[in-house]
Amino acid sequence: MAFTAFSAQTSAAEPAAKRRSPIALFLLLPGILYLILFFVTPLISLVITSFQEPDPVRFGSFVNAFRWENYVIVLETYGEQSLRSAGFAALATLFALLIGFPLGYFIGITLRPYPLLQGLALVLVIAPFFISFLLRTLAWKQIFSDEGPIAGVLGALAILPPGQAITGTAFSVIFGLTYNFVPFMTLPIYATLASLDLRLLEAGNDLYGSPAVTFRTVTLPLSAAGVMSGTLLTFIPAAGDYINASREFLGSTDTTMIGNVIETNFLVLQNFPAAAALSLVLMAAILILVSLYVRRSGTEELL
Amino acid sequence: MTNNEVPQGGFAEAGADLELVGISKRFPGFTAIEELDLTIPAGSFFALLGPSGCGKTTTLRLIAGLEEPTTGRILIGGRDVTSTRAYQRPVNTVFQSYALFPHMTIIENVAFGLKRRGIKNADPLAHEALQLVELDHVANRKPAQLSGGQQQRVALARAVVNRPALLLLDEPLGALDLKLRRQMQIELKDIQSEVGLTFLHVTHDQEEAMTMADTVAVMNKGRIEQMGNPQELYELPHTAFVATFLGQSNLFTGEVTSSGSSSISVDVSGTTIDVRSDRAQRHRGRVTVGVRPEKVTLHDSAPKQSSDRNVVGPGRVTDVSFSGVSTQYEVTLPTHGVVTVFSQNTSITAMHHDGDEVWLSWDVGHTFGLADESYTAAGSRFQDDTDTSMIATQSREKLEAELGAD
Numbered sequence: 168m169a170f171t172a173f174s175a176q177t178s179a180a181e182p183a184a185k186r187r188s189p190i191a192l193f194l195l196l197p198g199i200l201y202l203i204l205f206f207v208t209p210l211i212s213l214v215i216t217s218f219q220e221p222d223p224v225r226f227g228s229f230v231n232a233f234r235w236e237n238y239v240i241v242l243e244t245y246g247e248q249s250l251r252s253a254g255f256a257a258l259a260t261l262f263a264l265l266i267g268f269p270l271g272y273f274i275g276i277t278l279r280p281y282p283l284l285q286g287l288a289l290v291l292v293i294a295p296f297f298i299s300f301l302l303r304t305l306a307w308k309q310i311f312s313d314e315g316p317i318a319g320v321l322g323a324l325a326i327l328p329p330g331q332a333i334t335g336t337a338f339s340v341i342f343g344l345t346y347n348f349v350p351f352m353t354l355p356i357y358a359t360l361a362s363l364d365l366r367l368l369e370a371g372n373d374l375y376g377s378p379a380v381t382f383r384t385v386t387l388p389l390s391a392a393g394v395m396s397g398t399l400l401t402f403i404p405a406a407g408d409y410i411n412a413s414r415e416f417l418g419s420t421d422t423t424m425i426g427n428v429i430e431t432n433f434l435v436l437q438n439f440p441a442a443a444a445l446s447l448v449l450m451a452a453i454l455i456l457v458s459l460y461v462r463r464s465g466t467e468e469l470l
Numbered sequence: 471m472t473n474n475e476v477p478q479g480g481f482a483e484a485g486a487d488l489e490l491v492g493i494s495k496r497f498p499g500f501t502a503i504e505e506l507d508l509t510i511p512a513g514s515f516f517a518l519l520g521p522s523g524c525g526k527t528t529t530l531r532l533i534a535g536l537e538e539p540t541t542g543r544i545l546i547g548g549r550d551v552t553s554t555r556a557y558q559r560p561v562n563t564v565f566q567s568y569a570l571f572p573h574m575t576i577i578e579n580v581a582f583g584l585k586r587r588g589i590k591n592a593d594p595l596a597h598e599a600l601q602l603v604e605l606d607h608v609a610n611r612k613p614a615q616l617s618g619g620q621q622q623r624v625a626l627a628r629a630v631v632n633r634p635a636l637l638l639l640d641e642p643l644g645a646l647d648l649k650l651r652r653q654m655q656i657e658l659k660d661i662q663s664e665v666g667l668t669f670l671h672v673t674h675d676q677e678e679a680m681t682m683a684d685t686v687a688v689m690n691k692g693r694i695e696q697m698g699n700p701q702e703l704y705e706l707p708h709t710a711f712v713a714t715f716l717g718q719s720n721l722f723t724g725e726v727t728s729s730g731s732s733s734i735s736v737d738v739s740g741t742t743i744d745v746r747s748d749r750a751q752r753h754r755g756r757v758t759v760g761v762r763p764e765k766v767t768l769h770d771s772a773p774k775q776s777s778d779r780n781v782v783g784p785g786r787v788t789d790v791s792f793s794g795v796s797t798q799y800e801v802t803l804p805t806h807g808v809v810t811v812f813s814q815n816t817s818i819t820a821m822h823h824d825g826d827e828v829w830l831s832w833d834v835g836h837t838f839g840l841a842d843e844s845y846t847a848a849g850s851r852f853q854d855d856t857d858t859s860m861i862a863t864q865s866r867e868k869l870e871a872e873l874g875a876d
Contacts (some may be wrong), residue, residue, distance in 0.1 A: 369536050370569035372556040374583035374628070381557075384582075388573045 217443035229439060237444045245428050245445060249452070252425040255337070256406035259344035260352075263401045264394065266345070267352030271393070272386075274353075275360030289357070292350050304343055304416045311339055311417070335419030343411035348404065352397035359393030360386075395464055403453055425449055486547030486560070486635035486668060487512045488533065493542035494692075495528055502528040504692045506542070510670060510685075515662050517671045517683030521715065525692040526672045527566075530638050533670065535559045547635055557586075562629035563638040568621045570613035576600065576624055577609040583632040599631035600624075602661065619650045626654075630661060637662075639671040643678060655682055676716050680704070688712045704762070708751055710842045713760050720809045721760040721840070729753050733834065739805035743780045743837060750839025758840045764812040765836040768799065768822055769829040780837060782806060783829030787822050797821070801828055 217237055219229035242249075270292070278285040295303060311317055311333040321327035333339055363386065371381035409426030412418035418427070425445060432442035488510040495503040503525045510516045518526045531537040533544060535556030543552045551559050562583065570579050577596050584592035600606040603623035605616075613621055622642060629637055639658075643651045659682055662669050673679050679686045680700035687697040688711070696708045707713035710721060724738035734750055736743045736759050745759050761780075773781055785803035792815075799811040799822060809830060822828060 364567075364569070366565060366567050366569045367571060369556070370563075370565060370571070371582075372536070373534055373561070373563045373565075374632070375557050375586035376582070377555075377557050380586060385571060 213443045213446060216439050217447055219440045219443075227437065234440070237440045238448065241441050241444045241448065244441075245425065248423050248425050248428050249448070251423070252406050252449075253452075253456075255341055255344060255412070255422075255424060256402050256408075258341050259348060259405045260398050260402045262341070262345040263349050263352040264398065266349050267397060268356055268390075268394070270349075270353045271356030271360050271390075275357045276363065276365070279361070279365075292353050292357075295350065300347065301410065301416075304347065304410055307339075307343055307346065308334055308417055334417055335414070335422065337422055339417040340412045340422045340424075343417040344405045344408060347408075347411065348401040351400040351404075355396035355400065356390060356393040359390045363389055391464065395461070398460075399457060403457065406453055407449055487545070488636055488668060488670065489545040489548075490529075490533070491543045491545070493529075493532060493539045493544065495525075495532060495537065496540045502692055503532070503539075506692070506694065508687065508694065508697075510668060512547075512668055513666050514684045515659070515669045515671065515682060517673060517679035517686045518689055519673060519676055519679040519686055519716070520689035521674055524689045526674075526689050527640060529689075530563070530640050530670065530672050533636070534561055534563045534638055560635040561638060562632050562634040562636075563640060564622075564625050564629045564642040566640040566642070566644060568613075568625040570621055570624055570628070572613055575610050575612060576605065576616070579613065579624060580628045580631055582628065587632070596627075596631055599627040602630070603627045603657070619646050619654075622646060623654070626658070626661075630665070630667075633665060634667065636668045636670060639669060639673075641673055641675075642671070643673075643675075651678070658682065680716070686716075688716060690715075706749060706838050707760075708841050710758055710760075710840050713838070713840060718763050718810055719760045720763060720766070721758050722806060723756065723758045725756055726754050734839070736839075741782055741805065743782075744777075744834045745837045745839040746835060749835075749837065751841035752839060758842050759837055760840065761832050761837050763798070763810040764796075764814075766809065766811045766830050766832045768801070768811055768813060769831060770822075770826075772829050773831050778834050779831045780834055781829060781831045782809070784827050785809070785830070787824055787826045787828055790822065790824055799828075801830060803830075 215231060216229075218231070218233050218235065219237075220232040220234040222228045222230045274285055274288045274292070278288060309315060313332055313334075315333075318327060318333050321333075322329070327333070367385055367389070368381055371385045372378070376384060406424075407426045408424065409430045410416055412422050412424040413427050413430075414420065418424075426449075429442050429445050429449070432438045432445065488508075490506055490508040493503055493506040493508075494501065506525075506529065518529060520526045528537065532539050535551070535554065535558075539552065543550055545551065546560060570576075571582070574582070577593065577600070580599055581592040581596035584595055589595065597606055597609065600609055603626055605620060605623055605627065608616060608620065613624065616624065626642065642658075643654050646654060655678060658669075671679070671683060680703075684699060685697065686700050686703055688695045688703065690711050696703060696712045703712065703716055707716065707719070710719075713719035713721065722736070722738040722743060724736045724743070726734055727737045727742070728735045729747075731747065733744050733746050734753055736745065736757055738759075743759055747753065750757070750759070769783075772783065773779070775781060782803060785801045785806075787799055788802045788808070789798075789800035791798045795815065797813050797815055799813065801809045801811060803809060811830065
């Protein structure tokens with residue numbers, strides 16, 4: 168279902184694949200084993216954990232049970248963080264789209280006659296991945312810190328009130344999320360725009376469509392698959408992100424997202440059933456949101 | 471970007487004149503078009519004919535506004551449109567690649583231009599245009615569900631529905647099979663005379679250009695070599711390029727020996743070929759003359775010399791290909807190389823066979839003299855082998871070399 172939307176290029180269904188062949192099954196075996204071992208097994212374990220109850224004898228450990236109240240408790244306790252996660256992720260996705268689309272357009276269409284520059288620009292988009300995600304986020308913390316250049320300039324201009332920090336605010340967390348996920352938005356959009364037939368744009372111009380109208384009626388619908396993949400690739404990990412919003416990085420206790428809550432429950436509070444229940448709630452929420460989104464955007468165009 | 475700049479409402483009442491004044495287009499490294507002047511009168515069906523890379527498609531793109539000329543002006547119906555953008559020009563194009571919008575249905579494709587211009591009953595008009603190309607029954611399909619020929623007709627409907635003052639056709643029938651192409655040629659011609667638009671048709675297919683257009687311009691290397699109605703171009707080509715590109719020609723190069731008021735005589739390796747003065751582009755020095763294959767008659771014995779016929783021979787028939795209506799003979803002459811002859815199959819007894827000794831003759835009035843410089847005239851040792859005059863001389867030299875080897 169939703170996962171098929173990740174492939175930016177539409178591919179025709181191959182009728183040959185429908186034939187059952189023992190060789191095909193054999194070739195699929197490593198992949199199936201991998202999924203069973205590293206996806207299905209942990210998932211089942213997570214579901215079992217989420218229904219556990221505290222061991223009445225040994226304090227701090229849990230026994231298997233069917234305590235569905237765990238779900239009610241986590242939803243009541245962490246409702247605020249869940250909503251904040253959805254909101255932050257949605258805003259970061261929007262900003263990443265606003266940055267990623269023009270960037271993808273520039274690389275895929277404007278630079279098309281210059282393959283060397285195109286390659287260089289693509290490397291620049293991917294270049295941040297050469298440095299650890301954590302280091303880059305820490306670097307931004309440094310730049311935004313109270314003694315850093317940005318806070319200094321904004322403070323001197325009286326835009327930033329005295330005593331107000333940039334880090335630890337919703338702004339810095341959304342900024343960090345946007346920054347970290349822009350390449351995931353840019354690359355699929357670039358991929359669809361790079362294969363866009365420019366003669367269609369000429370046809371649009373020839374048929375009395377101004378550049379703006381041609382963009383809206385031709386370019387945008389034909390790049391929808393890339394926008395779709397990009398938003399999913401940004402929104403899903405951003406909603407579960409626990410680095411940007413953590414206190415050690417760009418966040419504070421006011422910006423806690425659901426990822427931080429899960430992390431704290433697993434590693435600090437060692438409340439495994441709560442952490443597992445929250446993880447499953449997050450997973451279900453994302454699956455529901457994404458399938459609604461894919462359906463609304465007209466799947467038959469993309470699949 | 472305001473939408474007001476788009477020509478709104480209404481259709482062109484009739485086709486408009488197109489005038490190109492001193493147009494040239496240079497790309498980095500090469501010149502696509504050089505100093506092109508061209509006037510296409512309103513309501514005419516004009517064909518721009520040439521081999522690939524001759525600049526004809528660039529010319530079309532300049533007129534459509536998809537490229538900007540390096541120098542010169544473009545006028546449509548007397549209005550200078552050189553500085554306007556493609557979407558502001560009363561021009562529509564049928565693209566070689568069709569360029570149908572893949573995400574829209576056929577009817578949405580056809581109505582696209584009408585909607586951009588704010589025309590109210592866009593959908594009924596689009597259906598009408600689809601009926602014209604007999605594709606109204608597929609109106610709700612996507613372009614990918616149609617065959618190449620159907621897509622081509624949709625592309626045509628999408629352009630014609632706008633009733634542009636000038637319709638540009640870029641090799642629009644290239645992808646069609648012969649039968650469908652014939653049918654579309656007739657349909658196009660009908661549409662043109664029905665709606666009275668000015669059509670500019672770019673093609674490399676000489677037969678298509680000749681059957682459809684009122685006026686044909688033969689283009690080569692960014693220049694128009696010759697322009698006129700198809701018959702005129704065929705009967706009296708001015709250059710070796712036109713003579714060989716538009717139909718087939720037998721060409722002979724030689725020195726002018728006498729130049730009278732009514733005709734000139736050319737000595738071609740010892741044989742005299744006469745050309746009427748008014749049918750010769752050049753009257754002295756080394757010239758190239760020619761005749762169309764179907765004008766040449768074959769004789770079993772030397773025909774009587776007469777002042778109104780050119781006689782060449784004897785030679786040997788080296789190839790006979792029978793095609794029903796006519797027979798094509800290749801006659802090899804020791805001094806003139808290979809001459810092609812088309813002979814109507816009006817009597818069975820007149821057939822010639824491989825190896826027969828034959829003489830050739832044709833009416834002096836059918837001979838044409840070309841404008842091409844002779845290849846020995848220029849001083850340099852190595853000639854530009856793409857020069858038009860070289861086409862005639864090279865092919866002859868090649869054949870002479872082959873004969874020498876025999």
